[in-house]
Amino acid sequence: DAGITQSPRHKVTETGTPVTLRCHQTENHRYMYWYRQDPGHGLRLIHYSYGVKDTDKGEVSDGYSVSRSKTEDFLLTLESATSSQTSVYFCAMGSLDWHGEQYFGPGTRLTVT
Amino acid sequence: GQQLNQSPQSMFIQEGEDVSMNCTSSSIFNTWLWYKQEPGEGPVLLIALYKAGELTSNGRLTAQFGITRKDSFLNISASIPSDVGIYFCAGPPAGGGSNYKLTFGKGTLLTVNP
Numbered sequence: 100d101a102g103i104t105q106s107p108r109h110k111v112t113e114t115g116t117p118v119t120l121r122c123h124q125t126e127n128h129r130y131m132y133w134y135r136q137d138p139g140h141g142l143r144l145i146h147y148s149y150g151v152k153d154t155d156k157g158e159v160s161d162g163y164s165v166s167r168s169k170t171e172d173f174l175l176t177l178e179s180a181t182s183s184q185t186s187v188y189f190c191a192m193g194s195l196d197w198h199g200e201q202y203f204g205p206g207t208r209l210t211v212t
Numbered sequence: 213g214q215q216l217n218q219s220p221q222s223m224f225i226q227e228g229e230d231v232s233m234n235c236t237s238s239s240i241f242n243t244w245l246w247y248k249q250e251p252g253e254g255p256v257l258l259i260a261l262y263k264a265g266e267l268t269s270n271g272r273l274t275a276q277f278g279i280t281r282k283d284s285f286l287n288i289s290a291s292i293p294s295d296v297g298i299y300f301c302a303g304p305p306a307g308g309g310s311n312y313k314l315t316f317g318k319g320t321l322l323t324v325n326p
Contacts, residue, residue: 130312141318142255142300149312157313189254193312198262199243199304201314203254 102126105204118177120207122190130193131173135186180211218317231288233320235301244277244284247300291324
């Protein structure tokens with residue numbers, strides 16, 4: 100959606116290397132999310148943030164960490180990438196005065212070789 | 213955890229036909245959302261529904277929030293080739309303490325034959 104971007108859009112990395120994906124939003128939304136999307140599994144929540152420096156785990160958080168030092172940026176880090184983390188990663192945002200709507204970024208396709 | 217059952221899993225239709233898909237849950241939802249995802253892109257919010265029984269349109273799309281709050285329907289009228297994509301339902305389950313986490317359906321893959 101307009102107002103939320105992800106970088107990089109594509110990345111190939113080797114097993115064991117650290118990887119950081121960036122999500123940037125310009126809407127001043129409080130909530131931000133990281134999902135992964137895999138065939139047969141749909142969208143699965145990795146981590147989310149409900150404010151600066153406030154984060155919590157989602158359903159598939161093992162092997163991932165996040166940081167949010169500013170409202171507009173939410174970083175997802177794979178400390179030591181594994182082949183099972185090959186996926187498409189989506190960031191999303193949502194504000195406090197909403198009823199559940201989330202707005203997604205364009206995605207990052209990560210391949211771990 | 214919560215699950216949303218979305219059907220059908222896929223549809224192959226002719227241009228001009230109407231399309232109907234639905235989402236059901238064993239739990240009550242506060243909001244129903246419908247997204248569309250095109251290849252290589254992120255999901256885009258099409259319609260949001262907030263009240264049981266609500267019927268909302270967005271162009272050729274019409275969605276309804278089921279009266280039981282456990283289901284929702286999306287209809288597309290007079291389909292065109294650019295309707296191709298995966299359609300997801302989603303929503304925050306009621307009783308979860310907040311609206312900040314969504315449960316997603318697995319999606320309906322729509323193919324439109326020109």
